[in-house]
Amino acid sequence: MKIAILSRNENLYSTRRLKEAGESRGHEVDIIDTLHCYMDITRSRPAVRYHGKQLPKYDAIIPRIGASITFYGTAVVRQFEMMGTFSVNESIAISRSRDKLRSLQLLSRKDVGLPRTGFANKADNIPDLIKNVGGAPVVIKLLEGTQGIGVVLAETNKAAESIIEAFMGIKADILVQEFIKEAGGSDIRCFVVGGKVVAAMKRQAAEGEFRSNLHRGGSAKLIRLTKEERATAVNAAKVMGLNVCGVDILQSSHGPVVMEVNSSPGLEGIETATKKDIASMVIEFIEKNGKPGNTRSRGKG
Ligand code: ADP
Numbered sequence: 001m002k003i004a005i006l007s008r009n010e011n012l013y014s015t016r017r018l019k020e021a022g023e024s025r026g027h028e029v030d031i032i033d034t035l036h037c038y039m040d041i042t043r044s045r046p047a048v049r050y051h052g053k054q055l056p057k058y059d060a061i062i063p064r065i066g067a068s069i070t071f072y073g074t075a076v077v078r079q080f081e082m083m084g085t086f087s088v089n090e091s092i093a094i095s096r097s098r099d100k101l102r103s104l105q106l107l108s109r110k111d112v113g114l115p116r117t118g119f120a121n122k123a124d125n126i127p128d129l130i131k132n133v134g135g136a137p138v139v140i141k142l143l144e145g146t147q148g149i150g151v152v153l154a155e156t157n158k159a160a161e162s163i164i165e166a167f168m169g170i171k172a173d174i175l176v177q178e179f180i181k182e183a184g185g186s187d188i189r190c191f192v193v194g195g196k197v198v199a200a201m202k203r204q205a206a207e208g209e210f211r212s213n214l215h216r217g218g219s220a221k222l223i224r225l226t227k228e229e230r231a232t233a234v235n236a237a238k239v240m241g242l243n244v245c246g247v248d249i250l251q252s253s254h255g256p257v258v259m260e261v262n263s264s265p266g267l268e269g270i271e272t273a274t275k276k277d278i279a280s281m282v283i284e285f286i287e288k289n290g291k292p293g294n295t296r297s298r299g300k301g
Pocket of ligand 1: 115145147149151177179180181183186187205210211212248250259
């Protein structure tokens, strides 16, 4: 097959591994820099142009769209969909997953376990917002944050009120969430491919830290998921409409709760922790599903 990986940097671990895995399974794999694609939106012949030429017809694309380029990146993916190219994750599902509030609302509609979460735009009734998620300690999150930046633990109601006021004062969008203390500074990353959890790892925060992000000094180890955790991850991926994703789960006293669903999950941490060849599983998924026109929305969304 002819496969394109949409990625800003061919040297990234995930990009390299996907190319390697594709080629070793006999496919032709190109890495295309998403931001260098430009589009010809002709009525009957949509095309993507790149460095002065029209890109050839690919059987499938693997979008690796970073959070900072979601807007343009999803437009490029949509253009491929309009051309009938199969996308591992559809543009509409990627956009959906990038909006934290929308994601939580969609997950809650389908009864996926979530931490009690509230959000507001105005500082009208901050004490009530805090009370509604169970009172302090609470976690306050910047909607725009990634890699744990902008995730704050407020131990008292007073501290929570001042932090929320401060964020609202600078017009930053936030959500307020019940602090899952019993998770003990750890979370579970489930890697889902084609409706199955193919690998999982438990990430533990560094001493004195509650955020388990590997970028923040967290460490990862293998974990055997419970049936309920596995079902939660699979269900979350399904609700978001993502074929390949990372579902982050906290082990709470009221069962597994989903924190986030990531549409471009990194391969390095999970392949290292589990010693599994996840890149090849993504390619196998494409081999089974990457037929022309097999993209549900065909660029409509
Ligand atoms: P980001 O998307 O920036 O990584 P997350 O929402 O995943 O932000 O939060 C970063 C880390 O903080 C998580 O991996 C988890 O360890 C911890 N964390 C986040 N929300 C909660 C919560 N409600 N209760 C307990 N720990 C949390």
